[in-house]
Amino acid sequence: MRLPEAAQALPGRPQPILPAAPHFINGHNLTPPYPAESESAVFALGCFWGAERRFWELGDAIFVTAAGYCGGFTANPTYEDVCSGATAHAEAVLVVFDPDRISYSRLLATFWESHDPTQGMRQGHDIGTQYRSAIYSSSEPQHHAALASREVYQKALSREGFGAITTEITRCGPFYFAEDNHQQYLARNPRGYCGRGGTSIRCRLDDNDKAC
Numbered sequence: 001m002r003l004p005e006a007a008q009a010l011p012g013r014p015q016p017i018l019p020a021a022p023h024f025i026n027g028h029n030l031t032p033p034y035p036a037e038s039e040s041a042v043f044a045l046g047c048f049w050g051a052e053r054r055f056w057e058l059g060d061a062i063f064v065t066a067a068g069y070c071g072g073f074t075a076n077p078t079y080e081d082v083c084s085g086a087t088a089h090a091e092a093v094l095v096v097f098d099p100d101r102i103s104y105s106r107l108l109a110t111f112w113e114s115h116d117p118t119q120g121m122r123q124g125h126d127i128g129t130q131y132r133s134a135i136y137s138s139s140e141p142q143h144h145a146a147l148a149s150r151e152v153y154q155k156a157l158s159r160e161g162f163g164a165i166t167t168e169i170t171r172c173g174p175f176y177f178a179e180d181n182h183q184q185y186l187a188r189n190p191r192g193y194c195g196r197g198g199t200s201i202r203c204r205l206d207d208n209d210k211a212c
Contacts (some may be wrong), residue, residue, distance in 0.1 A: 003088045003129050003164035004073070010086045011162065012075030017176045019177050023064050025056050030066045034096045038063050041097070041107055041142060042070050042172050043179050044090035044134035045115040046123025049185040052093045053096065054114045056184070062102035066094040067178040067185070070136050071168065079179055081128050090168075091130050104142055108149045111130040111135065115174035116199050117167045126195050133165075136172035143171060149205050156201045 019030040034040070048067040056065045065131045069082050072089030095107060111165045116125055117133045118195040146169045154165050177183075186192050 001127070001128065004086055006073045008086070009073035009088055010077070010081050011082070012081075012087075013078060014076070015180040016076045017078070017177055017179055019066065019180050019183050020181065022209065023056075023066075024187045026064070028064045030064055030183065030186065034063060035098070036075055037098060037100065038096050039104070040136070040138050041095045041104060042092050042136035042175055042179065043095065043107070043111045044070065044092040044132060044136070044168075045111060045117075045132045045196065046091070046133075047126050047193070048091040048093055048178065048182065049192060050194035051091075052184065053186045053194075054110055054185075054196075055093055055095045055107070058102060058106070058110065061096060061098050063096040064094075065096075065184075067126065067182045068092055068094055069178065070174070070175045071134055071170070076143045076176055079159075083128070084128050089130060089176070090132050090134050092134070092136065092157075092175065103206065104145055107151070108135075108146060109205045111147065112153045113198050113202060115196055116162075116164045117153070117165045123199050124195055130200055132168060134168040134170070136170060136175075137172065137209055138172050143169070151204050154203065157199065160199070160201060162199060162201075
């Protein structure tokens with residue numbers, strides 16, 4: 001339940017895990033290059049199986065989603081490495097999107113409303129540092145938008161009796177793809193385990209209205 005220091009983390013390996021199959025929903029390649037007009041964002045909100053589904057469900061403005069690992073020290077980790085708690089990674093979802101068709105604010109709202117961001121190193125029955133809540137921004141505008149959105153949702157959550165948000169908000173380091181069997185897992189296994197729930201709090205985060 002505590003993140004390791006860099007010196008305590010597993011050493012990792014030289015070769016990355018790269019998905020062999022295209023996206024199960026839309027057939028796009030999971031790995032770069034992506035369209036020039038696209039942007040990327042990375043979110044962690046518990047088990048990445050259910051988390052990834054929430055983002056591909058946003059429609060055609062999402063070019064690709066992928067399950068993976070972010071926020072840790074170990075290079076090219078495996079699922080078993082991350083589950084050991086000795087890499088400092090979180091289970092995360094990469095979202096590549098068209099900003100002309102869907103805003104980053106919409107992605108933030110999906111993030112906040114798809115899990116309970118007050119639970120610390122767990123999400124529901126899933127317990128461990130790999131299940132923590134996190135936003136890994138890919139630009140300064142994303143970072144500032146994420147911080148502002150946290151304030152909006154904290155006020156709303158506090159009004160409903162929830163505690164302090166524990167979400168980690170930081171610039172994105174390396175994103176490592178998870179193994180093929182984790183990619184679009186709930187599309188290939190519709191009755192598979194999800195383990196993700198929300199708080200029923202809904203807010204508006206578009207550019208002109210940050211009321212909740």
